[in-house]
Amino acid sequence: MIKPLLAFFLPALLATAAPAAAGYDLYVSAAVNKGYVIGSKIVTMNGLFRQTGQGEWQHLGHNDTSIRSVAIDPRDRRVIYLAANNGCWRSLDGGATWRITTDWTLTEPLQVTLDPGAPDHVYLAVPDGIVVSHDRGQTWHRRETGLPDRGKYTQTIQVDRTQVGRVLAGCESGIYLTDDGAMTWRRVLATDTTVDDLQQSPHDPQTWLAVTQSNGAWSSHDGGRSWQQLAGVPSRKPLYCVVFDPTHPQRVAIGGWAEGVLTSEDGGKTWVTRNAGLPDRHRVKRLAVEPGSGRLYASVTGEGLFGSEDFGRTWKHDGFESSDITSFVFLPAPAK
Amino acid sequence: MKLFPCFSLAVALATPAAMQAQPSFTAAPPPATVVQDAGLRREQYFNRIDEAINWRNSRVKLADPATLDMAAIASKLVRHEDIDACSARVIELMKDPGTGPFWMFPVVCVAYTGRDLLSPEARAAIRHAWRTTMQIRGDTENHWAMYYTSLYLMAELYPDEPAETWYTGKSSAENLAESRAYLISWMDLMTTVGQGEFNPTGYITEYAIPMLFLASWAKDPAMRQRGHMTLDWLFADLAENTLHGVLRGPNARTTDIPVMERWNDHASFYSWLLFGNTPPTASYGGFGLYFAVAARNYEVPEVIYRIAMDREGDYVQRDLKRSRRRWRFSDVVFSPVYKTSYMRRDYAVGSYQGGAADPIQTHVWDVTWAVPDPRGVHNAMFSNHPYSSPDQLQGWFPTYPELMIPNLSAEGKPSYDEPDKILGASPYEQVFQDLDTVVALYDIPPGIRYPQINGFFSKDLADFSVDKSGWIFARGGRAYLAYRPLAPYTLTPYRGYLQLPSNEGYKWERVPTGDTLLQSPHLKNGTIVQAASEDEFKDFAAFKAAIIALPLTFSLEPNPTVKLKTLRGRDVVVTYGQAPVVDGQPLDYTKWKLFEGPYLNAEKGSRKLTITHGRLERVLDFNTLSITDSVLP
Numbered sequence: 001m002i003k004p005l006l007a008f009f010l011p012a013l014l015a016t017a018a019p020a021a022a023g024y025d026l027y028v029s030a031a032v033n034k035g036y037v038i039g040s041k042i043v044t045m046n047g048l049f050r051q052t053g054q055g056e057w058q059h060l061g062h063n064d065t066s067i068r069s070v071a072i073d074p075r076d077r078r079v080i081y082l083a084a085n086n087g088c089w090r091s092l093d094g095g096a097t098w099r100i101t102t103d104w105t106l107t108e109p110l111q112v113t114l115d116p117g118a119p120d121h122v123y124l125a126v127p128d129g130i131v132v133s134h135d136r137g138q139t140w141h142r143r144e145t146g147l148p149d150r151g152k153y154t155q156t157i158q159v160d161r162t163q164v165g166r167v168l169a170g171c172e173s174g175i176y177l178t179d180d181g182a183m184t185w186r187r188v189l190a191t192d193t194t195v196d197d198l199q200q201s202p203h204d205p206q207t208w209l210a211v212t213q214s215n216g217a218w219s220s221h222d223g224g225r226s227w228q229q230l231a232g233v234p235s236r237k238p239l240y241c242v243v244f245d246p247t248h249p250q251r252v253a254i255g256g257w258a259e260g261v262l263t264s265e266d267g268g269k270t271w272v273t274r275n276a277g278l279p280d281r282h283r284v285k286r287l288a289v290e291p292g293s294g295r296l297y298a299s300v301t302g303e304g305l306f307g308s309e310d311f312g313r314t315w316k317h318d319g320f321e322s323s324d325i326t327s328f329v330f331l332p333a334p335a336k
Numbered sequence: 337m338k339l340f341p342c343f344s345l346a347v348a349l350a351t352p353a354a355m356q357a358q359p360s361f362t363a364a365p366p367p368a369t370v371v372q373d374a375g376l377r378r379e380q381y382f383n384r385i386d387e388a389i390n391w392r393n394s395r396v397k398l399a400d401p402a403t404l405d406m407a408a409i410a411s412k413l414v415r416h417e418d419i420d421a422c423s424a425r426v427i428e429l430m431k432d433p434g435t436g437p438f439w440m441f442p443v444v445c446v447a448y449t450g451r452d453l454l455s456p457e458a459r460a461a462i463r464h465a466w467r468t469t470m471q472i473r474g475d476t477e478n479h480w481a482m483y484y485t486s487l488y489l490m491a492e493l494y495p496d497e498p499a500e501t502w503y504t505g506k507s508s509a510e511n512l513a514e515s516r517a518y519l520i521s522w523m524d525l526m527t528t529v530g531q532g533e534f535n536p537t538g539y540i541t542e543y544a545i546p547m548l549f550l551a552s553w554a555k556d557p558a559m560r561q562r563g564h565m566t567l568d569w570l571f572a573d574l575a576e577n578t579l580h581g582v583l584r585g586p587n588a589r590t591t592d593i594p595v596m597e598r599w600n601d602h603a604s605f606y607s608w609l610l611f612g613n614t615p616p617t618a619s620y621g622g623f624g625l626y627f628a629v630a631a632r633n634y635e636v637p638e639v640i641y642r643i644a645m646d647r648e649g650d651y652v653q654r655d656l657k658r659s660r661r662r663w664r665f666s667d668v669v670f671s672p673v674y675k676t677s678y679m680r681r682d683y684a685v686g687s688y689q690g691g692a693a694d695p696i697q698t699h700v701w702d703v704t705w706a707v708p709d710p711r712g713v714h715n716a717m718f719s720n721h722p723y724s725s726p727d728q729l730q731g732w733f734p735t736y737p738e739l740m741i742p743n744l745s746a747e748g749k750p751s752y753d754e755p756d757k758i759l760g761a762s763p764y765e766q767v768f769q770d771l772d773t774v775v776a777l778y779d780i781p782p783g784i785r786y787p788q789i790n791g792f793f794s795k796d797l798a799d800f801s802v803d804k805s806g807w808i809f810a811r812g813g814r815a816y817l818a819y820r821p822l823a824p825y826t827l828t829p830y831r832g833y834l835q836l837p838s839n840e841g842y843k844w845e846r847v848p849t850g851d852t853l854l855q856s857p858h859l860k861n862g863t864i865v866q867a868a869s870e871d872e873f874k875d876f877a878a879f880k881a882a883i884i885a886l887p888l889t890f891s892l893e894p895n896p897t898v899k900l901k902t903l904r905g906r907d908v909v910v911t912y913g914q915a916p917v918v919d920g921q922p923l924d925y926t927k928w929k930l931f932e933g934p935y936l937n938a939e940k941g942s943r944k945l946t947i948t949h950g951r952l953e954r955v956l957d958f959n960t961l962s963i964t965d966s967v968l969p
Binding site: 037038040041042062063064065066085086089097098099100103104107108110127128150151153172194196213238240257283285301 | 434435436437438439469470472473474475476479480484499500503504505506514517518521663664665666667668669730734736737738739746747748841
């Protein structure tokens, strides 16, 4: 179900989009959320988009306002997973056809992620725990031993790229770690508010960063076993996302509701607010760094996509007007 | 309420001409007499169905396709009228399908009413839309009831079709199995630990319609029976909780208008249609048309009809319900709700024990009174803590809490973050009820947004006065009312919410309603309300004297505590954070049954409801999927 851009709407929405750097394709999930509620008519194009060529966006799949997360099989980019209101969607043919792989017992997943070392293994963060598939979403199994019976709302889940089955999950009660493919979990950081994002450094796999709803930002330098709070990052403000710059080992950025964008260029020791060029209401929902160029992307809630060529010192609007970008995925461009 | 189609329909139809075409909406209220003859009762029911369908059909101008929407098409199809026009319009509408449960069930209605009438091309267009257009499932129980019933019925209508022919990517059999499993699970929950969106003023329609469709059209006799039994269950609950056709509080979910004008929501349409004992709401409840189209497939049993109509004797009904699902920051998924209704001919008192059943739209308690004509009357008295909290919202919704409050107004919930709101529950409110006495205590921690108590005093109260004893007295209809605030307060005009025409989400204007709002800015606080019928006293002065003479002591520190003898002679001690004590005995809510009262009875976990009126009895047994009617000795 690959659809051409809507003739009358999308060009205006996306016209200013800058192309991804040569060597990478960018996939995003986007919701144009002006006044949409369940029951209203969707008058905009939402869902999964792929940027190709010179900044053009191609819509893939259903017009779905609820997609929160995208994962794509690194071995085969035709295999796409989406976490959305209805559950986990999967396409095996690059977005031409889709299937909801979950049933009514799993709803409103918040993140879907693959094990890079075993991409058939799919992890799903759901509001009432964690589910795992070992067969590309054909079947799902709850894997929650070690999680509290209550307190396992899972916002984010990330796999350690260096070890199959080693996974960190950000829950309402802290960060949980498994070394055995989610068969057993143990808490490695206790929080009293939800862990909103977790990321592994592309430069040092032992280094992880986490941000929380109102417990500040945290770092780990032993693969997630222990965590230290980052000084210089507000501890009581909602922090939604954190990102490493793959092109620069000392650069990291955090995005949040009140703070907008915070960046550090010394590995998290000091932090600077970088909102020049962002809307006044710089409620940053997602950040991403383009692996080839180091271009920093920010999704500002209800305002669209913004890009920065200088790691946040200046920002320019980059399309998706009035939208929320909820997920970024960069894939190496296929060889010509 | 997320009802854009209903909203636009209501706006479109809210014209003087449209109102004139709705006879029961504009006519005098129906008489409250019991129709003894079953044949006549049925005839009158069918007449009401016809009235709604006639009205909808009269709105159609074939030259103007916009007037032929899905409700109109269904109304035409059920009459076998203008079939070619209906087919053509279906084809047109299916070129631009909507998404979600509010689109799905109207299409199911048209697909079934038109399955032998619509052209093959029209039916193919419907089928095509269910292949190509993603339907969002939603996030509430009413969404899921509509979504899975719709998917179930469409999968039955098109059996044995492969996965690639459905938007879900699942085969007919898979869609059918999943939908069936959910619906049974939901019914299990309702019949064992209680209904979630209980006593809803508006959302009743989102349950009644899918259950009627299931009862009407499911091929599987077991699912058809389940639909029928669930309808009986819902309507028995409606009958028990109405006074002269008007639903009384508390409500898991309601909205800013019906919380004060108790008649003005979809529940009244169902009372009108099923029982004929109150006027229908405008446009026959909007979505109510879809119920009317299939309503001849269901007839409310006599025992339920008589429960709805009989208000000669007072009764107390205690029910066990449950909250909406909590995702995080709660020890339980569903919290139990212990609900009490005390119904008398002239007034009703209802409450549950406090806390949030829903984070936004709950109405916890009230005293409401009967009036000859409920239209436009604000027949309610209550207090609440106007709690607003992103932290609370995140417990119920899997989203960032900061995103929620700014969007609520556009989603049809304009009052959530307003300090003068009269809708919503608070975790810092605890409510006790014994017959027609309510004690609501508040213990609000410092730092909570909107540290105040609001009390609602209707424009329709008579003889409103503030006595030097501290009691506020008023008359509502034939009810004498006494309201005792436990902390200092001010009285100001209340401003309600006027919905404005809009094509971009809900828009509102705050307007004076003529009502009065009590505001008390004290963290430790409370309200006592007592009610009586004017028949019980020589005059209003005698009622006042009786109330003032009742022993009452209270203190607010360290925790609000009230000790009183009620008008009914009960010695009551209510302390915030403790079990209430009545005549020396602490209340044990854990012993409450699913239903307990003169009309509805069910044990917790039983899946079995006994409905009784006089010698009539109907037993709904979900264990055996049986309905058993008896005439008791």
